[in-house]
Structures are given as C-alpha cells and as structure tokens.
Amino acid sequence: MAMRNEATCIGCGCTDSHACQTLQGVRTIACFWLAVDRDLRKGVCSQCSSELQRFLAGDRAPRKIVRPLLNRDQRTWRRLA
Ligand SMILES: [Zn+2]
Numbered sequence: 001m002a003m004r005n006e007a008t009c010i011g012c013g014c015t016d017s018h019a020c021q022t023l024q025g026v027r028t029i030a031c032f033w034l035a036v037d038r039d040l041r042k043g044v045c046s047q048c049s050s051e052l053q054r055f056l057a058g059d060r061a062p063r064k065i066v067r068p069l070l071n072r073d074q075r076t077w078r079r080l081a
C-alpha cells in the first residue's frame with residue numbers, strides 16, 4: 001500500500017513502497033531513510049549516504065545520472081591518451 005506523501009530518494013530513486021534491497025550476508029534488507037522531507041516528498045535512503053550532506057544543505061534535486069558522465073570522461077581520457 002502506497003503511503004500518503006510517499007518520498008523518493010534523491011540518490012537512487014527508490015520510494016517508500018519500492019525500497020532498494022541490499023544483500024547483507026545471506027539476508028536481503030530494505031533501505032531506510034537517513035533523512036526525509038515529507039513536504040517535498042524527497043529523501044536520502046541508507047544506500048545513498050553520499051547524498052546526505054547536500055540534502056541536509058537543502059539540495060532536493062535528484063542526482064545526475066552517473067553512467068553517461070563516466071562514459072564521456074572515458075572518451076575524453078582515451079582521446080587525450
Ligand atoms: Zn537511495
């Protein structure tokens with residue numbers, strides 16, 4: 001059942017009803033909110049602690065997609081090499 005004011009993680013996009021799962025030993029555990037803003041429905045889950053500092057500083061924007069940036073860096077690096 002979806003919660004009212006369901007929040008979305010600014011790091012990975014998980015939500016209250018779709019928590020990300022982490023393998024810990026032999027068990028799978030669901031993430032939890034390190035910080036959550038129910039008014040803006042944004043949060044930082046336990047898998048995204050690297051986002052916590054900027055969230056607490058007031059940044060509620062979703063993280064930029066990492067993969068294309070890495071690819072672009074690799075292309076640049078290859079061209080320079
Ligand atoms: Zn997350």
Ligand SMILES: [Zn+2]
Pocket residue numbers: 009012014015019020031032045046047
């Ligand atoms: Zn999560």
